[in-house]
Amino acid sequence: MIRITHLTKTFGRFKALDNIHLTLEKGQAVSLLGPNGSGKTTLIKSILGLAIPEKGSIAINGQVISAGEQYRAGIGYMPQIGRYPDNMSIEQVLDMIKAVRGGAADYDEDLYTGFGLHAVRHKKMRTLSGGTRQKVSACLAFLFRPDIYILDEPTAGLDPVSSELLKEKIADERDHGKLILITSHVLSDLDGLTSHVIYLQDGRLLFHESVESLRSATGEEKLNRIIARIMQAPKMIPC
Numbered sequence: 001m002i003r004i005t006h007l008t009k010t011f012g013r014f015k016a017l018d019n020i021h022l023t024l025e026k027g028q029a030v031s032l033l034g035p036n037g038s039g040k041t042t043l044i045k046s047i048l049g050l051a052i053p054e055k056g057s058i059a060i061n062g063q064v065i066s067a068g069e070q071y072r073a074g075i076g077y078m079p080q081i082g083r084y085p086d087n088m089s090i091e092q093v094l095d096m097i098k099a100v101r102g103g104a105a106d107y108d109e110d111l112y113t114g115f116g117l118h119a120v121r122h123k124k125m126r127t128l129s130g131g132t133r134q135k136v137s138a139c140l141a142f143l144f145r146p147d148i149y150i151l152d153e154p155t156a157g158l159d160p161v162s163s164e165l166l167k168e169k170i171a172d173e174r175d176h177g178k179l180i181l182i183t184s185h186v187l188s189d190l191d192g193l194t195s196h197v198i199y200l201q202d203g204r205l206l207f208h209e210s211v212e213s214l215r216s217a218t219g220e221e222k223l224n225r226i227i228a229r230i231m232q233a234p235k236m237i238p239c
């Protein structure tokens, strides 16, 4: 579904992504992990066409993304920090984006309802708390029922109840065969949610494995323990 080959992205002389090869399939929920500055957001931006790599290619459902922007309609993206027109209300932002996308017969408004955004729909974006802004971003990512979700720190700033609601929604989409790529530094948020782990370090792919095989290689159950074990003894992962 997403095939990345020989992807290299530089900023000046600095290699933010170094010869990345990856294939991600439908029905997978993939944790994109790595220390600060390891290239996670750059990889996400490359998939979204917001960063242009110097080398390599990305294909989505067999279409090379540099050939056109239409593929983006099939991706629900939740950015780390959502930026919206300050003077528009939540309702106006949602209506504007629906209009720009040409409308749809059947919006997914589960999160809009679940987060209770209806009650605050007239509030201006500039007046929203960080968590409420995050809820608007989540709502927009799911609204058009995409096949692929790219979620950059989706639970950051959400209260525990909203965070659980979002995680349940992500799990539900995964169970319906969608592809989910998710970054988070809160590994406990990813436990039970993700099927595979991609680990980047200094722009390089350290490993891409199923959670199941990482569990059997490390003997650990929880993702934070699995990652800690691998960092202590990287050779336990064959790549």
Ligand SMILES: Nc1ncnc2c1ncn2[C@@H]1O[C@H](COP(=O)(O)OP(=O)(O)OP(=O)(O)O)[C@@H](O)[C@H]1O
Pocket (backbone or CB within 6 Å): 011, 016, 034, 035, 036, 037, 038, 039, 040, 041, 042, 043
């Ligand atoms: N526009 C840019 N110009 C120059 N350097 C950049 C730019 N964007 C990213 N970088 C650099 O590329 C590297 C990878 O950044 P990136 O944001 O992809 O990391 P990350 O893994 O998402 O980090 P974090 O976990 O902190 O969000 C960093 O060293 C960053 O400083």
